[in-house]
Amino acid sequence: MLVKIDQIRDAGLHVDEQMNLELLGATLEGSGFRATEPLKVSADFRKVSGGVLLSGKFTSRVVADCKRCLTEAKLELPVSFTINLVPESLVRGEGVLDEEELEEKDRGHGESGGSFAMDATDEEVFDGKVIDLEPIVREQLLLALPMSAVCREDCGGLCTNCGQNLNDKQCGCETKFVDPRLAALKNIKLQG
Numbered sequence: 001m002l003v004k005i006d007q008i009r010d011a012g013l014h015v016d017e018q019m020n021l022e023l024l025g026a027t028l029e030g031s032g033f034r035a036t037e038p039l040k041v042s043a044d045f046r047k048v049s050g051g052v053l054l055s056g057k058f059t060s061r062v063v064a065d066c067k068r069c070l071t072e073a074k075l076e077l078p079v080s081f082t083i084n085l086v087p088e089s090l091v092r093g094e095g096v097l098d099e100e101e102l103e104e105k106d107r108g109h110g111e112s113g114g115s116f117a118m119d120a121t122d123e124e125v126f127d128g129k130v131i132d133l134e135p136i137v138r139e140q141l142l143l144a145l146p147m148s149a150v151c152r153e154d155c156g157g158l159c160t161n162c163g164q165n166l167n168d169k170q171c172g173c174e175t176k177f178v179d180p181r182l183a184a185l186k187n188i189k190l191q192g
């Protein structure tokens with residue numbers, strides 16, 4: 001996923017890349033999420049004053065254990081991002097980046113396909129010659145993950161008494177006369 005700065009013409013450069021499951025697995029390790037298919041990344045590079053503007057998007061399809069009933073929850077996460085890539089020579093040297101100008105160009109681009117619109121444009125430093133898309137995509141993927149997953153919004157979860165999955169059927173456990181103090185505890189548990 002390397003792009004040389006020389007490859008970017010005045011009209012910009014469009015790149016379609018794919019991230020394989022192995023790399024996705026390594027990226028998601030420890031997150032509680034698992035990828036189910038390779039990630040197709042669409043990226044546009046444009047030279048702007050003081051660097052390169054990267055606009056990218058992908059749809060991440062992942063699975064995780066539902067936090068309420070523990071069955072597999074499927075998620076589809078559309079991600080779009082815009083990043084100012086600034087050559088390190090500019091960061092080190094005399095150059096003061098004109099952020100307003102860059103933002104203006106960003107707005108002019110006006111391509112908002114994804115449902116996650118980023119307000120602020122992120123900034124990343126690169127060596128001025130080669131841009132590696134991979135770590136950027138991996139970071140964006142992690143940023144897009146929710147705190148936890150549910151298999152569906154109205155998931156009934158598991159009975160705290162017998163463990164029955166209440167999406168499948170009611171277990172018939174007596175829940176009417178629960179001590180209110182215990183009920184409060186139960187709520188805390190469910191939110192976790």
Ligand SMILES: [Zn+2]
Pocket residue numbers: 066067068069070071150151152155156157
């Ligand atoms: Zn569930």
Ligand SMILES: [Zn+2]
Pocket residue numbers: 159160161162163164171172173
């Ligand atoms: Zn039960």
